[in-house]
Amino acid sequence: MSSSIDLANLWDLSGRVAIVTGASSGFGDRFSRVLAAAGCGVLAAARRLDRLEALAGDVPEVLPVRTDVTDDASCRALVDLALERFGRVDVLVNNAGLSDAPDRAEEQDPKRFRDVVAVNLTAPFVLSGMVAPTMIAAGGGSIINITSVHARVGSSPNNQAGYVASKGGLENLTRELALQWARHKIRVNAIAPGYFETELTAEMFTSDESGHGWIKRNTPMRRAGAIHESTAPCSTSPRTPRAT
Numbered sequence: 001m002s003s004s005i006d007l008a009n010l011w012d013l014s015g016r017v018a019i020v021t022g023a024s025s026g027f028g029d030r031f032s033r034v035l036a037a038a039g040c041g042v043l044a045a046a047r048r049l050d051r052l053e054a055l056a057g058d059v060p061e062v063l064p065v066r067t068d069v070t071d072d073a074s075c076r077a078l079v080d081l082a083l084e085r086f087g088r089v090d091v092l093v094n095n096a097g098l099s100d101a102p103d104r105a106e107e108q109d110p111k112r113f114r115d116v117v118a119v120n121l122t123a124p125f126v127l128s129g130m131v132a133p134t135m136i137a138a139g140g141g142s143i144i145n146i147t148s149v150h151a152r153v154g155s156s157p158n159n160q161a162g163y164v165a166s167k168g169g170l171e172n173l174t175r176e177l178a179l180q181w182a183r184h185k186i187r188v189n190a191i192a193p194g195y196f197e198t199e200l201t202a203e204m205f206t207s208d209e210s211g212h213g214w215i216k217r218n219t220p221m222r223r224a225g226a227i228h229e230s231t232a233p234c235s236t237s238p239r240t241p242r243a244t
Contacts, residue, residue: 014039022096024051036061069123094124116162140185
């Protein structure tokens, strides 16, 4: 049986529009570059506008938008800007993340726990709800939530109760939204990275016992992942995504 999928253009996103949160570093920077390399217009959102502007200087398809994902009005302004400039949102990548300080649960500041949940779980729910109506009206879309290996397993000896709880919640939220919006042809999926050395995990990697040494002993590849390994190059685009 022949496939109806046009394999040559499978990764061609020309004319599509994506929002990527947490785009000022790490995975978000990488995702923005790869989406742009596939022809997608990208609204790169984060609090650090200088980082976003540097990204846009490298990648003309990127529009930098200072955004606080914990503020509903800021999220609304981000989505409204996408609709005003481009008239559509085809892809939402909920990548913005926050980690705990490596404190034991009985010593953790409850405010920090709430802050982590606000960024890692509440913000993806809010933004997904804001883009869903335009995706429904357009006949479909894609929402990608960046969870973690810690959506499935605990983090000890790194002691990140808020991070583990929020990522586990985000994984189950992904299932729920996928079920609710499947009939509207909105795909809701999660990517659960293992250990990558990024700005978010920098503190963890300062310790050999809970960082490089622990990962070397407990992962099949005996090392952390590199950011360029988080996405494959888009072979249909003449522009090659740059590793960061």
